[in-house]
Structures are given as structure tokens and as C-alpha cells.
Amino acid sequence: MDWFSDSKNTLNKYLEDPDIRKIIIDNLGNNALAVIKYVTENNLMEFKEDEIAKTLQISNKEVREVLNKMYDEKIMMYRKESTNNSNWYNFYWNLSIEDLIDWIKNKTFGKIEDLRLRIEHEELYYCPHCSSRFDIKIYDFDQAVDLGFRCSECGSQLQSLDKESIIKYE
Numbered sequence: 001m002d003w004f005s006d007s008k009n010t011l012n013k014y015l016e017d018p019d020i021r022k023i024i025i026d027n028l029g030n031n032a033l034a035v036i037k038y039v040t041e042n043n044l045m046e047f048k049e050d051e052i053a054k055t056l057q058i059s060n061k062e063v064r065e066v067l068n069k070m071y072d073e074k075i076m077m078y079r080k081e082s083t084n085n086s087n088w089y090n091f092y093w094n095l096s097i098e099d100l101i102d103w104i105k106n107k108t109f110g111k112i113e114d115l116r117l118r119i120e121h122e123e124l125y126y127c128p129h130c131s132s133r134f135d136i137k138i139y140d141f142d143q144a145v146d147l148g149f150r151c152s153e154c155g156s157q158l159q160s161l162d163k164e165s166i167i168k169y170e
């Protein structure tokens with residue numbers, strides 16, 4: 001198996017996870033999943049905005065929104081080529097599967113891993129009520145003291161974050 005199909009397998013495994021799908025949609029927009037699937041399933045090295053819009057039956061504007069968000073997150077690159085009409089450019093987009101995988105890791109397992117490292121030398125607290133998978137609502141010791149160990153969002157009693165409690169969120 002070459003590295004390309006290898007990373008595609010990794011990506012497909014991530015995309016099967018409903019919590020990861022939610023993170024993609026929350027951060028990159030409603031059409032992001034469809035765009036990612038279309039590009040990877042068809043092995044497109046390069047594609048044009050109107051091609052995606054036509055296939056997915058969404059507007060060019062909606063496609064551009066997703067592409068721009070992914071560009072801002074450094075997952076999507078483009079090159080532009082001038083056309084016969086000197087005022088117009090054709091944009092050829094390219095999705096980096098490797099960068100997308102890194103981006104997903106940073107938003108999910110990487111975040112949890114960072115917390116695991118932090119609690120080795122720092123006292124952290126969290127709100128069980130406001131925390132969800134990959135997204136633990138964290139307070140450092142000073143913040144927790146200032147708040148009387150109550151969550152600023154919901155007022156629940158804060159709990160000490162330890163290795164056992166982190167496991168629930170990975």
C-alpha cells in the first residue's frame with residue numbers, strides 16, 4: 001500500500017466517526033464533508049469550483065465559502081491561471097489529504113494529548129456538564145479558585161482533571 005492510499009484509509013476512518021464529522025461541519029461548514037468526499041473518492045489532484053458545484057448541486061458561492069475556509073485552515077491550496085480575457089482567472093484547487101489529517105488530529109486526539117501532558121505539571125479543572133468528546137471545558141487552578149470551583153457557563157461543580165477523567169473524552 002502506498003502512502004496515498006494509506007492516508008486515504010486514515011481519513012476514511014476519521015470520517016466514519018460522527019464526532020469528527022461534527023467538528024468538520026462546525027469549523028468548515030455544512031458542505032465541507034461532501035466536498036472532501038467528492039475530491040477524495042474521485043482522486044482529484046485538481047478541480048474547479050464550478051465542477052464541484054455542478055456535481056454536488058450547490059451554488060458556486062457555497063462551494064467558494066467551503067474552499068476559502070479550508071484555504072484559511074491551510075488544508076486547501078490553489079493556483080490561478082489567466083484566461084483569454086485578461087480580467088479573469090481560472091482557479092484550480094487542490095486538497096491536501098495529509099494536511100487535512102493533521103488538522104483533524106489537532107482538533108481531536110491532539111487536543112486531548114496536550115491536556116494529558118499539561119496535567120503532568122499543572123492542576124487543571126473541568127466542567128463535566130459542559131464538556132463533550134474532544135472538547136473539555138478547562139479551567140486552570142487560579143480560574144477555578146476565582147470561580148469558587150463552579151463552572152462560569154453552567155454553575156456546575158468543577159472537577160479535577162486527571163488521567164482517568166481524560167479517557168472519557170478521547
Ligand SMILES: [Zn+2]
Binds near residue numbers: 155
Ligand atoms: Zn459547565
